[in-house]
Amino acid sequence: MKAIAARRHHRFAPVVLLALALVLTGGLYAALAPSAEGAAAPTTDDVEAGRALFVANCATCHGVNAEGRDGNPTLIGVGAASVDFQVSTGRMPMQLEGPQAAAKPPQFDREEIDQLAAYVASLGPGPAVPSAEQVDPALGDPANGGAIFRTNCAMCHGAIGAGGALSEGKYAPALAQSTPTEIYTAMLTGPQSMPVFNDANITPEEKRDVIAYLEEQKNGSPGGTSLGSIGPVGEGIWIWVVGMGLLIASAVWIGAKSS
Amino acid sequence: MSTVNRAAGGTADYLDQRTGVGLAVKSFARKIFPDHWSFLLGEIALYSFVVLLISGVFLTMFFVPSMTLVTYDGPFAAMNGVEMSEAFASTLALSFEVTGGLLMRQIHHWAALLFMASIVTHMMRVFFTGAFRKPREINWLVGFVLMILGLAAGFSGYSLPDDVLSGNGLRITDGVVKSIPVVGSYMSYMIFGGEFPGEHIIPRLFTLHILVIPGLILALIGLHLFLVVLHKHTQYPGPGRTDRNVVGYPLFPVYVAKAGGFFFIVFGVIALMAGTMTINPVWNYGPYDPSPVGAGAQPDWYMLFLEGALRLMPGTGTEWVIAGYTLSLNVLIPAVIVPGLLFTALALYPFIEAWASGDKREHHVLDRPRNAPVRTASGVAILTAFFVLLVAGANDLVATHFALSLNDLSRLFRVLFFVAPVIAFVVTKRICLGLQRKDRELVLHGHETGRIVRFANGEYVEVHKPLDQYERWLRVNYDAHRPLELLPAEDERGVRRKGYRRDALRARVSRFFYEDRVEPVTPAELAAAQSHGEHDALGGAEHGDPTLLQAAANIKPEHGGNPAGEVVAGPRTPRH
């Protein structure tokens, strides 16, 4: 009886956990929803506050009116989604020149990011920040997302989003830490080297499927530790370090004279 | 107990009357095997092959080698409703629906990586200790073919699940095959039964993987082990160990227990890895489709050098059109010619070295790697070239993990592929010669004891403890080969000698191998050093160094004159 109890306990534990996680995510979305709506309908105050932030923090590179200068891109028409992605991942404001802007802790809080986004969105029409429903992994189909991901994303980000190298020191980042909104806005706006995947190319539903697929990866690998999901090279290193290491140690033990 | 004994005796009698097995038991059961940890490296390969057979049989019960398309419907959510070949679907089923299936699959793949890793390590041991010398050249070749078959077994098995990663590996194979002049396109058709990918490649690889290649491997392992028993195992140099004996423990019971036990240790370690570490998660890569590819597109480690070679070759200007026919040197050189040369050199090495040394004796006592400086250095140079290609094959991962540019890395590796082996050769050779000189130092002057003695005249001297005869024997018991010498181009009657040019080449090769050498200490040198020792302790360098003179006198060769540039086989830097 005890064994059966343990088995049932084990079998349903993940389900219970999943249910809890869903409730929790739902709660979070409920809490966040007002701010998302706020982003959708910004007030003129937001735009003004955003403009002030922009002039203080962004205008040096992008120009006072976001017209772009010295090879730095114009932000007219990039939309709120682009600002949301670049600023909330800490990529902008950029701190040092390099092959590409790296993600770092964001410099602004949520409200300031929304204000900046509202200001840039007011400059010209561009993609908006997605709603909570649009990025809800629970509503997506991970299997379809996997198929989309393999065709459109895996060549740069790796089969399950572990990241990969581009030319001349650039790279496609790992996606394990990316939030659903970041994944969505990245596809929509094509930051830096990344191409744009507009809604005609990958539909909003398909984008949500991709998010669901990436969320699914957070369950880990059925086979044990994932070894960084970097493929056969990682496995090769481990067979030499762990496999040959343990066996040569055993061989030395076998060959050594007993005291 | 007596019942058991009677039963055993009865069985033995029954068998012996029909097979005469008694003779075999008598001669084999107490057969002596020398003991050293490095002799177990080949056993790791053997045992991982046994594990491969066990887990492989398990997998064949559930794997379906078919490229017919089906739609997945099973417990793995991220694949539901995806179209895939039956090979891929059955791989998912045997991983997720067969209890213990995933473990067996991971055991099989880890064991395959271990099989190749242990073969390479075992080969390194055989190479660096000179175990390939007469009479074992044939067994070196058998082992070499086993390594190639191991590569083939790994590659054919790796492609069976029909996933995106291995499918792109097959596509690269197709591209390489097509680059072969004249017959390339037809060879591609031959492999795939038509255009890539076709419907035949998985069933064909399956037959190769579970029948042809393992059959050949089994047969050659049999031959390999038969030759080991026939030749009796080599042994490391040491007191009491000669070319005319073998020193060690009897097969039964000591080696039955040690080697038998080691099989279970190997199986255990593979199980440990398979239970805790994911390998080849094909469900991440997805079913094969000619369009997608994933970042980190690499083969298993033992094929990675080919990937590296392909990456490093610059493409500009290396595709030639000759009379309308296309010659793709950008593919042929890295994928066919360079590996071909490296592998041929490896296979033929025993014969090259025997040709250079002119040594026709049987060798059963191994060389310490330092006592064959050019061999050791050549081995390290080949390994270095191999390692550069290996890292180049993973340059994208190096780039992302160390925040470097993969273009810069490629340019660096292009240079390193040529430079690093040369540096490795020179450095290794110098290290070997240095270690040999250190051995001479030790033999001549003993261990430093750290004990300082003050003489009456106020001079301080460190006391050295002479080596005991066992320690000394290890350091003096080797041959320093001398280069072969060239007879004049014309004989005594002034007629041009036949075969002079070949001999000249041989002499040159021989000089490359044996010109720089350090001779072992002779008893006379030791006696001189010891009588000099007290003197040395009191005197100092201003007396000159009789040891050096003595040693230089002693190594004067009888074949007439030192070749130029020979390292003086004496203590270059006398201890003071």
Added chain:
Amino acid sequence: MSHEQTPQIHGATAGGQDLDRADAALPARFEDPGLPEHRLRQADIDPAADKRAERQVVAMFALSVIGTVGFLIAYFALPPGETVASMRLSNIALGLSLFLAMFGIGAAAVHWAKTLMSDHERQEARHPQRSDAATREAALATLREGAEDSGIGRRGVLKGAVVSAVALAPLTVAVPLIGEVGGDWNVSKFRHTLWERGKRLARDPSGEPIRAADVTIGSVFHVIPENLREADHWIEEKAKAVVLMVRMDPRDLKEPTERAGWSYDGIVAYSKICTHVGCPVALYEQQTHHLLCPCHQSTFDMSDGAKVVFGPASRPLPQLPITVDDEGYLIAQDDFDEPIGPSYWERLR
């Protein structure tokens, strides 16, 4: 130089002539001191240590039994189930118990051999591999006698007949095998793809046709021919026909005159199959317009005829000439004007 001359210095002669100057009584080389004295182990001299070692061996075997029992329990109690977590748990439980079951036996056997079995080193004599002269002579004689008996040397026609028959017989297997193994052997199929005039460009894998207006600047589309799935051997066709399509600012695009009109308003389409060894080249960096192959890192400039700018590829990617139809959908103008993918011997013939 004579090859028979043994060039290496044998101990017996090395520096031999000079020895008398040093000490005539010394041998040319050191003598092998022989095997060192045997050293007894703890278990050989101390009965308590012997007992302890035995207990350790027993404990390791017991560990193996525990592992096997654990494996069986895990097999029955922990099936893989439906979730990733339950699959992982099953695998770990089975793997660790299998490790115990195997490693326990191995460690026990080795420990037993090392501590309790005799560790007196023994010697066995070796003999040269070559057989002695008499045996060799006898073997040769046997062969000669057999050859004489068969008359193979005298009967020339018979020799020819047996060689011909044995040499030809394998053709019965080889000819059909070689004839059939390559399908129809029609390698000219490499030249053609499904693309033809008017064929719509469709999204991979859904197969929906693409409007030019939907391809915004900076976009990349993975493209297959429309109605690909209806083709015979569609996977082989897909393997040749996949295309990568991008749109850039037309001012960034450098087009040679002979390809004027192959693009449409900054939209260009190139074969996705690398001209190096055939990987799908797909890493498009929209800022530099460079296309990188993840397999061997050939880099192509999509704004300049997909020319090779880095890596092992020699040739640009073949370009698919495109335009739009009446409904605004992108269509091909024609098939590629050269074979796609890696080079092969008769590529230009």
